[in-house]
Amino acid sequence: xxxxxxxxxxxxxxxxxxxxxxxxxxxxxxxxxxxxxxxxxxxxxxxxxxxxxxxxxxxxxxxxxxxxxxxxxxxxxxxxxxxxxxxxxxxxxxxxxxxxxxxxxxxxxxxxxxxxxxxxx
Amino acid sequence: xxxxxxxxxxxxxxxxxxxxxxxxxxxxxxxxxxxxxxxxxxxxxxxxxxxxxxxxxxxxxxxxxxxxxxxxxxxxxxxxxxxxxxxxxxxxxxxxxxxxxxxxxxxxxxxxxxxxxxxxxxxxxxxxxxxxxxxxxxxxxxxxxxxxxxxxxxxxxxxxxxxxxxxxxxxxxxxxxxxxxxxxxxxxxxxxxxxxxxxxxxxxxxxxxxxxxxxxxxxxxxxxxxxxx
Amino acid sequence: xxxxxxxxxxxxxxxxxxxxxxxxxxxxxxxxxxxxxxxxxxxxxxxxxxxxxxxxxxxxxxxxxxxxxxxxxxxxxxxxxxxxxxxxxxxxxxxxxxxxxxxxxxxxxxxxxxxxxxxxxxxxxxxxxxxxxxxxxxxxxxxxxxxxxxxxxxxxxxxxxxxxxxxxxxxxxxxxxxxxxxxxxxxxxxxxxxxxxxxxxxxxxxxxxxxxxxxxxxxxxxxxxxxxxxxxxxxxxxxxxxxxxxxxxxxxxxxxxxxxxxxxxxxxxxxxxxxxxxxxxxxxxxxxxxxxxxxxxxxxxxxxxxxxxxxxxxxxxxxxxxxxxxxxxxxxxxxxxxxxxxxxxxxxxxxxxxxxxxxxxxxxxxxxxxxxxxxxxxxxxxxxxxxxxxxxxxxxxxxxxxxxxxxxxxxxxxxxxxxxxxxxxxxxxxxxxxxxxxxxxxxxxxxxxxxxxxxxxxxxxxxxxxxxxxxxxxxxxxxxxxxxxxxxxxxxxxxxxxxxxxxxxxxxxxxxxxxxxxxxxxxxxxxxxxxxxxxxxxxxxxxxxxxxxxx
Numbered sequence: 001x002x003x004x005x006x007x008x009x010x011x012x013x014x015x016x017x018x019x020x021x022x023x024x025x026x027x028x029x030x031x032x033x034x035x036x037x038x039x040x041x042x043x044x045x046x047x048x049x050x051x052x053x054x055x056x057x058x059x060x061x062x063x064x065x066x067x068x069x070x071x072x073x074x075x076x077x078x079x080x081x082x083x084x085x086x087x088x089x090x091x092x093x094x095x096x097x098x099x100x101x102x103x104x105x106x107x108x109x110x111x112x113x114x115x116x117x118x119x120x121x
Numbered sequence: 122x123x124x125x126x127x128x129x130x131x132x133x134x135x136x137x138x139x140x141x142x143x144x145x146x147x148x149x150x151x152x153x154x155x156x157x158x159x160x161x162x163x164x165x166x167x168x169x170x171x172x173x174x175x176x177x178x179x180x181x182x183x184x185x186x187x188x189x190x191x192x193x194x195x196x197x198x199x200x201x202x203x204x205x206x207x208x209x210x211x212x213x214x215x216x217x218x219x220x221x222x223x224x225x226x227x228x229x230x231x232x233x234x235x236x237x238x239x240x241x242x243x244x245x246x247x248x249x250x251x252x253x254x255x256x257x258x259x260x261x262x263x264x265x266x267x268x269x270x271x272x273x274x275x276x277x278x279x280x281x282x283x284x285x286x287x288x289x290x291x292x293x294x295x296x297x298x299x300x301x302x303x304x305x306x307x308x309x310x311x312x313x314x315x316x317x318x319x320x321x322x323x324x325x326x327x328x329x330x331x332x333x334x335x336x337x338x339x340x341x342x343x344x345x346x347x348x349x350x
Numbered sequence: 351x352x353x354x355x356x357x358x359x360x361x362x363x364x365x366x367x368x369x370x371x372x373x374x375x376x377x378x379x380x381x382x383x384x385x386x387x388x389x390x391x392x393x394x395x396x397x398x399x400x401x402x403x404x405x406x407x408x409x410x411x412x413x414x415x416x417x418x419x420x421x422x423x424x425x426x427x428x429x430x431x432x433x434x435x436x437x438x439x440x441x442x443x444x445x446x447x448x449x450x451x452x453x454x455x456x457x458x459x460x461x462x463x464x465x466x467x468x469x470x471x472x473x474x475x476x477x478x479x480x481x482x483x484x485x486x487x488x489x490x491x492x493x494x495x496x497x498x499x500x501x502x503x504x505x506x507x508x509x510x511x512x513x514x515x516x517x518x519x520x521x522x523x524x525x526x527x528x529x530x531x532x533x534x535x536x537x538x539x540x541x542x543x544x545x546x547x548x549x550x551x552x553x554x555x556x557x558x559x560x561x562x563x564x565x566x567x568x569x570x571x572x573x574x575x576x577x578x579x580x581x582x583x584x585x586x587x588x589x590x591x592x593x594x595x596x597x598x599x600x601x602x603x604x605x606x607x608x609x610x611x612x613x614x615x616x617x618x619x620x621x622x623x624x625x626x627x628x629x630x631x632x633x634x635x636x637x638x639x640x641x642x643x644x645x646x647x648x649x650x651x652x653x654x655x656x657x658x659x660x661x662x663x664x665x666x667x668x669x670x671x672x673x674x675x676x677x678x679x680x681x682x683x684x685x686x687x688x689x690x691x692x693x694x695x696x697x698x699x700x701x702x703x704x705x706x707x708x709x710x711x712x713x714x715x716x717x718x719x720x721x722x723x724x725x726x727x728x729x730x731x732x733x734x735x736x737x738x739x740x741x742x743x744x745x746x747x748x749x750x751x752x753x754x755x756x757x758x759x760x761x762x763x764x765x766x767x768x769x770x771x772x773x774x775x776x777x778x779x780x781x782x783x784x785x786x787x788x789x790x791x792x793x794x795x796x797x798x799x800x801x802x803x804x805x806x807x808x809x810x811x812x813x814x815x816x817x818x819x820x821x822x823x824x825x826x827x828x829x830x831x832x833x834x835x836x837x838x839x840x841x842x843x844x845x846x847x848x849x850x851x852x853x854x855x856x857x858x859x860x861x862x863x864x865x866x867x868x869x870x871x872x873x874x875x876x877x878x879x880x881x882x883x884x885x886x887x888x889x890x891x892x893x894x895x896x897x898x899x900x901x
Binding site for chain 2: 025075079
C-alpha cells in the first residue's frame with residue numbers, strides 16, 4: 001500500500017470515487033422511498049440493511065480497505081465483539097425483561113402523554 | 122526527521138540479508154495505528170447504539186412516534202452533504218498522492234466548507250426541537266413532564282449521539298486546518314502523506330457513523346406508527 | 351559503548367540541556383517506563399495507606415477514627431487509585447514499556463512521541479482524579495464502580511473522578527494501540543508470532559482488551575456525566591432510564607479489565623519459570639493461545655457481576671456458563687508452568703520465589719472465583735468479604751505479586767545493579783505470610799455474612815478483622831522492606847552484568863548494562879525459540895557487537 005514506489009492511475013481512481021458516490025447517492029434515495037415502497041412492515045430492518053451496504057462501500061473504496069486482510073480481520077473482530085454485546089444484552093437480558101409488570105421504568109409515566117409530543121407535518 | 126532514514130539490515134546465519142522495519146518512516150504502521158484508533162470509535166458508538174437498542178426494545182412504539190417527529194428533510198440534506206464531503210476529502214488525498222498539492226488543498230477547503238454547512242443545518246434542527254419544547258434540561262425533557270419514557274429516552278439519546286457526532290465534526294475541521302498548515306509548512310508532501318491519509322480516514326469514519334445514526338433516528342418512523350418495528 | 355539510556359535520550363521537543371527537562375520530554379521507552387513506575391508506586395502507597403486506615407477503623411466494632419462518610423470516601427479513593435492509577439496501567443505501562451521493545455529487538459515502540467504524550471495524559475488523569483480531594487464537596491463516595499443512580503445524586507465531587515477515569519482510559523487505549531502496532535510491525539526479522547517471548551504474547555492480548563473494551567467504559571462515563579449534568583435520562587429511573595444498563599456497560603469494560611491486569615502478569619510468570627528452571631517452557635503454544643482465548647472469553651462474562659441486579663434469568667445462566675470457561679485456559683497455563691518445572695534445575699532466586707508464591711495465592715484466588723461464578727452461591731456471597739478476599743487474592747496475590755516478581759527479575763536489566771538477594775527474600779516471606787493472614791480470614795467472615803464496604807460490624811466478626819489487621823501490619827512491613835531493598839540496590843548494589851540470570855530472551859543480550867539508548871547494537875535475525883536450554887545452559891549465544899549468533 002505504500003504509495004512512494006507505486007504509480008497511481010489518477011483517472012481510474014477518480015472514476016472509482018465518482019462511481020461510489022453515485023452508488024451512495026442512489027442508496028440514500030432508496031432510504032427515502034423505502035418506507036413507501038418495500039418492506040413496509042419492517043422499516044427498521046430495511047433501513048439498517050441499506051446502511052450496512054453503504055458502510056461496506058465506504059470502507060472498501062473510500063477507506064481503501066480492499067485487499068488489506070490484516071486490518072480487515074481486525075475490523076471484523078471488533079464488529080463481532082460489538083455484535084456479541086448487543087446479542088447478549090438485548091437478545092438475552094432485555095428480551096427476557098423480568099419485572100415488566102411491576103417495573104417503574106417500563107410503565108407509562110402519567111396520563112395525558114400524547115398531546116405533549118410535537119408532531120411534524 | 123530531518124535526515125533520510127536508512128533501514129538497518131539483519132543478516133541470518135546463511136548470510137541472507139533482511140531489511141529491518143524501524144519505527145521511522147513506517148507508512149503501514151501509521152495506517153494500522155489509525156485504524157486501531159478507529160475501532161475504538163466503533164466500540165464507543167457501538168455502545169451508544171446498544172443503549173439505543175436497549176430502550177428501543179422496551180419502548181418500540183414510542184421510539185417510532187418520536188422518530189416520526191424528526192425533520193427528515195434537514196437530516197437528508199445533511200446526509201448528502203456528508204456524502205459529498207467524503208468525496209472531496211477522498212479526491213484531496215488522491216490529488217496529494219499524484220503530486221497535485223494545490224488541488225489537494227482546494228479539496229480540503231471544500232470539505233471544511235461542507236462540514237461547516239453540516240453543523241449549521243444541525244444547529245437549525247436543534248433550534249427547531251428547542252422551540253418545540255424538546256431539549257436537554259428543558260420543557261418536555263424535564264423529569265416532571267408527562268412525555269412518555271420512551272420518547273424522553275429517544276430524544277435524550279438523539280441529542281447525545283448527534284451532539285457527540287457533531288463534536289467529531291468540529292474536531293475534524295480542526296484536524297483539516299492543521300493539515301493545511303502542515304502542507305503549507307512542507308511537512309506533508311506527496312512522498313510523505315501519512316497525516317493526510319489518516320485525516321481522510323478520520324473523515325470517513327465520521328461519515329460512516331452518520332450512515333448509521335441517520336436511519337436509526339430519522340428513518341425508523343418514516344413508515345408511520347403502524348409500519349415497522 | 352559505555353553510554354547507557356541514563357546518559358542520553360531522544361526528546362519529543364527540542365534539545366533541552368538540563369537533565370530534568372530531558373526526562374520530562376524523553377521519548378525513550380525505557381525512561382518512560384521508569385517514570386510510570388515512579389508515579390505509579392507513589393500512588394500505590396497512598397492507596398495502601400488508605401486501606402490501612404480502613405483496617406484500623408475496622409479493628410473494633412463501632413466508630414473509632416473516621417465516620418461512615420469518610421469511610422465511604424476512603425474505599426472509593428483506595429479503589430480508584432488502585433484500579434485506574436495503578437493496576438490497569440500497571441504491568442503494561444511499566445514493564446511492557448521497558449521490556450517489550452527489547453524482547454522483540456526493536457529500537458523503540460512504533461510511536462515514541464505518542465508514548466510520551468500518553469504518559470502525560472496519564473499524569474493529567476492522576477491530577478484530575480485527586481484534585482477533588484482538595485475541593486469543598488470532597489472526594490467521590492460511590493465506590494470505584496460509580497453505580498447509577500447513586501453516583502448521579504451524590505453531592506460529592508464525582509465528576510472529577512469520572513473525567514479522570516475517562517482520561518486514564520484514553521491513556522490506556524493509546525498504550526494498547528502503540529503496543530499492538532509495535533508488535534505487528536517492529537519484530538526483528540525472522541521472529542514470527544510463535545517465536546515471540548510469552549510476555550509479549552501477554553502484552554499483545556492485553557493490548558486488544560485495552561483497545562476494544564476501554565472505549566465502552568469511556569462512553570459510559572461520558573453518558574453518566576451527561577446524565578448528571580444534562581439530564582439525558584438514560585440511567586435515571588425518574589425519566590425511564592435503567593440503572594442495570596449502567597452496570598452492563600460498566601462491567602463490559604471492567605470485567606475484561608481484570609484480564610487486562612492479569613494477562614501481562616501471567617506473561618511475567620512465563621518468563622520467570624523457564625529461566626529459573628533452566629528448561630524450555632512446556633507447551634509454548636498452549637500458553638500463547640490461552641492468553642488469546644482468556645482475552646476473547648473475557649469479553650463475554652461481565653454479567654456475573656449482575657446476578658443480584660434483576661437481570662433476566664436466561665442471561666444469568668449464560669453468563670454463569672461462560673464464566674466457567676475462563677478457568678480452562680487459566681488452568682492450562684498453570685499446568686504448563688508446573689510441568690516446566692518438572693525435572694528442571696530449579697534455582698530459588700527472589701523472582702522465582704515470587705512466582706512460586708503466586709502459584710499458591712492465585713490458585714486460591716482463581717478457585718474461589720469459580721465458586722462465585724455459580725449463580726446460587728453468588729446470591730449468598732455477593733457483596734460480602736468473600737468476594738473482597740477473592741478479588742484481592744486474584745489481583746494482589748496474582749497481578750501485584752507477579753508485578754513484584756517482574757520488578758525483581760528485570761531490576762538488573764533496568765538499573766545495571768543487583769539488589770541484596772537475602773534481604774529481598776526476607777521481604778518476600780514477610781509479604782507472603784502477611785498477605786495470607788490479611789485476606790484469608792475474610793473468606794470465612796464473608797461466608798458467615800460480613801458485608802463489604804461497611805464501616806461497622808457485629809461483634810462476632812471481630813476476630814477476623816483483628817487477624818486481618820495483624821496480617822496488614824506484617825504485609826505493609828514487608829512491602830516497605832522490599833522497596834528499601836530496591837532502593838539500596840539501586841544506590842550501591844553490585845554491577846549485575848548483562849545477563850545475571852542466564853536467561854535466553856533478547857532483552858538479556860544487550861551490548862552494555864544498563865542498555866544503551868537505542869537498545870541492541872544491531873538488530874538480530876531471530877531463527878530460534880525464545881526459551882532454548884540444553885543441559886541447563888542457554889543454547890543461543892550472541893556476539894553483542896554484531897548481534898550474530900556464535901553458538
